[in-house]
Amino acid sequence: MAHLADDVLRFVRATGPRPDELLEEMDAYAEENGFPHVGPEVGGFLQLTARLSGARSIFEFGSGYGYSAYWFAEALPENGEIVLTEVDEGELEMAREYLARGGYDELASYELGDALDTIERYDGPFDAVLIDHQKERYVEALEAVRGKLAPGAVVIADNAMSAEDVVVFEDLLAHVEGQSVEMNEGTRGIADYLDAVRSDPAFETQVLPLGEGIAVSRFEGKADNTEALGSRR
Ligand SMILES: C[S@@+](CC[C@H](N)C(=O)[O-])C[C@H]1O[C@@H](n2cnc3c(N)ncnc32)[C@H](O)[C@@H]1O
Numbered sequence: 762m763a764h765l766a767d768d769v770l771r772f773v774r775a776t777g778p779r780p781d782e783l784l785e786e787m788d789a790y791a792e793e794n795g796f797p798h799v800g801p802e803v804g805g806f807l808q809l810t811a812r813l814s815g816a817r818s819i820f821e822f823g824s825g826y827g828y829s830a831y832w833f834a835e836a837l838p839e840n841g842e843i844v845l846t847e848v849d850e851g852e853l854e855m856a857r858e859y860l861a862r863g864g865y866d867e868l869a870s871y872e873l874g875d876a877l878d879t880i881e882r883y884d885g886p887f888d889a890v891l892i893d894h895q896k897e898r899y900v901e902a903l904e905a906v907r908g909k910l911a912p913g914a915v916v917i918a919d920n921a922m923s924a925e926d927v928v929v930f931e932d933l934l935a936h937v938e939g940q941s942v943e944m945n946e947g948t949r950g951i952a953d954y955l956d957a958v959r960s961d962p963a964f965e966t967q968v969l970p971l972g973e974g975i976a977v978s979r980f981e982g983k984a985d986n987t988e989a990l991g992s993r994r
Contacts, residue, residue, distance in 0.1 A: 762923040762930060769820050770802070772784035777805035781835075787828045798825060799893065803972040804832035807891065807917065810977070811836035816888035819843040822902045823894030824877040827856025828920075833889065834865035843869050844883060846876035846894075877901055884978055885909030893919040896928055897950035900916070900957050907963075912982020916964070918954055921928050922974025930974075 778973050780788065780801055791798040799807070800809045811819065811833050813937045817840065824845035833843055843865075847853040853871050854915050862868050872879040876894055880902070899918055907993060910916070922929040927947035935942040944952060958964050958978050966978040 762925075762993040764922055764930075764974060766959075772852060775800050777802055778808050780804070781863070783795055783859060784828070784831060787826070787831065787859060790826065791828065796825065797925065799832075799975075803919065803975055804829060804969055806969070808832045808836045810915050810917065811889050811983065814888055814913060814943075816915075817841045817888050818885065819889045819891070820849055820880065820883065820885075820887045820906060820909075821845055821891045821893065822848065822880075823892075823908075824853070824856055824894075825849075826852045827859045829891055829893065830866070830869065831859060831863055834860060834863065834889070837865075837868050840870050844872060844879070845869055846872045846874070846879045848873070848875060872885060877905055880905045880909070881972060883909065886911035886914070888914050890916045891919065892916065892954075895950070896920055896947035899954035903954065903957060907980075910980045910982070914982070916958070916978045916980060918951075918958075918976040918978075920973045921951060921955065921968050921976035922970060924951075924973055928973075931941070932970040956971070967979045 807829055817838060821830055824830050824847045830843050830845050837843060844963050845856055850873055858945050860866050885911055890906050912944050920928050924947060928951050929948045932942050932944045932948045933952060955976060958966050963981045964978040966976055968976045970972055
């Protein structure tokens, strides 16, 4: 479900970072196959966010065929890294091919399997994180990565407002406005995620109506994390 009016969406796309030819090819693949990638306006925002925060190290929960990772990769420095995680081998292989064609293979690690297992094998610190896997497991992902965030890191959760029939916008709206409402599993997952990140004083969060909604959270970097992560910056 798009949350912007058609003309506003066209305006946002026309003024955002330009997708290159490969991204256009990847967009066409999503269109033809009904794949729920983040789309160009969120992709452009991911890239800008990575640049604004000077991100060097990025982790994705749920990478699909590499579309969001490709947008991120364009903003990484030569010594940067992005960890892609995916349970579907075929999709991860496509991601590897697209990123190699774009010249980003050296920056990428391709991790097949549950992202919640993969994150255990990485220490971080991560400067940017995308959460875009099972909606009912977003809180788990946040908890797993929280101690591995660099001070000033940005965590972006996709589908913060809707996801086809998995996340119901009207129910989420009722929830954030304080009403008690029955929710399906996916909607409950997003509601719990928004509650968790908004009630954690280490994060400052704004939901933006790009794509199916993204929750953008900046991690302040409290003493407990700064100590655990050492003094990289
Ligand atoms: C919405 S798609 C990701 C799209 C991608 N971020 C993009 O915009 O191009 C969600 C992906 O997460 C994968 N996935 C689901 N559960 C996962 C898990 N526990 N660990 C890793 N990947 C998972 C799915 O196979 C699917 O490809």
